[in-house]
Amino acid sequence: MTLALITETKPEDWIYVSEGGATIVFSYRGPHNVQFSDQVLRLRKVPHGSLNSMLLDTNTEQPDDPMTTFQENIISKLVPSEFLPSLVVVVLDEGWLRSLIVLRDGDRPAERRQTDQIDIRRNKGVLATDLIGGTPIAIEVKPKWGYLPTECHLSPETVALKTTTCRFCMHTSFRMKQGDIGTTYCPLDLFSRDEMRVRKSLGALWAGWYESRGSLNNLRLFVEGRMAKPDDDHSVQLLARFFAAGESTDVQNLRELFSSTLAQVLLDSPILPLLSNLQRTLDILDIEGLSRLYTQSSSGSSCDSLGSSIPDPSMEEWKDFVEVYQSDHHSWDHTVPSPGHLRYYLMAYLLSATFKDCSIIIRPKSAYVGSFDATIIDMDIKSMDRLGKWERLDRKIVEHYKSSASQRRCIDSQRVSQSGYTHRFEELSKWR
Incomplete structure (x- = not known):
């Protein structure tokens, strides 16, 4: 299966929606795209200062975000599919993520901005039903x-x-x-x-x-x-x-x-x-x-x-x-x-x-x-x-x-x- 590439969109095509303790969510608002229209992008976050202290090889193949495999293999056995969003993997790009931060970080709540940031080392994210x-x-x-x-x-x-x-x-x-x-x-x-x-x-x-x-x-x-x-x-x-x-x-x-x-x-x-x-x-x-x-x-x-x-x-x-x-x-x-x-x-x-x-x-x-x-x-x-x-x-x-x-x-x-x-x-x- 060919994975979606985030670089097929522009950072300005995405707007900030919300975030929790571990992830931040952006909604696609760009031109119609079969893979990205009606989808949100879920990105992992890390505490400030941890990018240098935590090892994550961005040059090698990283596993899919565990959220997708956990829902597919575990949650779906306990919760009917009609109550679950679709989740698919998207390939990320560090330069693209840095541009997104410049564009959208100001939309985040001040207390969140002071605590953590998008993990730019991740080369895979999650597309979910918007x-x-x-x-x-x-x-x-x-x-x-x-x-x-x-x-x-x-x-x-x-x-x-x-x-x-x-x-x-x-x-x-x-x-x-x-x-x-x-x-x-x-x-x-x-x-x-x-x-x-x-x-x-x-x-x-x-x-x-x-x-x-x-x-x-x-x-x-x-x-x-x-x-x-x-x-x-x-x-x-x-x-x-x-x-x-x-x-x-x-x-x-x-x-x-x-x-x-x-x-x-x-x-x-x-x-x-x-x-x-x-x-x-x-x-x-x-x-x-x-x-x-x-x-x-x-x-x-x-x-x-x-x-x-x-x-x-x-x-x-x-x-x-x-x-x-x-x-x-x-x-x-x-x-x-x-x-x-x-x-x-x-x-x-x-x-x-x-x-x-x-x-x-x-x-x-x-x-x-x-x-x-x-x-x-x-x-x-x-x-x-x-x-x-x-x-x-x-x-x-x-x-x-x-x-x-x-x-x-x-x-x-x-x-x-x-x-x-x-x-x-x-x-x-x-x-x-």
Whole structure:
């Protein structure tokens, strides 16, 4: 198969769309091109100063971006294809990338520009379906953790908190202590399948978007292919027209229309139940139970950071993992996990993190409200070396929340008994 060459386009043909911690996205706006029209370009980023310290041979053939092979071989076995974007490899060019940086770096948020940059050493990137352009609006929702953990692997010090307040809400409280902007959004409301709770969660997302001037990443709105901000009158007017608010840009009215429209879209879609099921069945031990199993096994010791002595899985191992997950996982007794299954549980937690950190893009099938498509994006492979960091963060979050003056109760309406996992999984499998 002949790979697409980025040099068949000009850097000025691409406009900045958005970015996350690892990748940055540009949308093609040049002359019609069979390979590039209706596509976005996803490029890897690196922290400033790391280009000289990290070795990457630009003169030899580099492997394809793992995002493409991971989706093709792993994610597609767990998520129906109609909910996934197309991903293909594109060959990059260092000079072309440098020109793109000169042209578009000023479009990035200032805090991102200060932190990282496009990795100009990469000679392969990813072309993906453009879910933002070619439509009057597009909505990106990052749902986060859609469940409460089971009690059996939690310590006496954490069990009451972790089974009462969801991880996102505890983390929000912790971030606010660090000076970040707060939000009243609770993922368990979004995942609840209860219309009033779903609308409440979407209203909280809208309020967070508005009050943070669009800086919170759990909700992003795109108008005419560009990220919209609450202080952009033109974008807000177009949003008002789309949601049938006429010429009124009253914030409260827009919030209600947005919430009611999106609630129906999400209630009609199997995406959120699917994500919740994958998250909770893959993270079946919680980070606490996983850490305990790691120290009990021959692979870990009390001084090891969680997962520090474990190499990252190969793609073949991931394929084998999915086979076990779909066949044996639901019959195991996870209340007493076997040390012999340690690597499996570590991989399961990594995959659960992928589904906890993904986003959903919702966009209309036509120019009018009523019919929408929903697509899951940003499903990167997570690395074993992040497990120790996640474990330490988990402890910090819970320790902070213990002393928090304001604690909330989060209701996991889809919580099922361990014996019910197989039934739930089989029910969702009909969508594949």
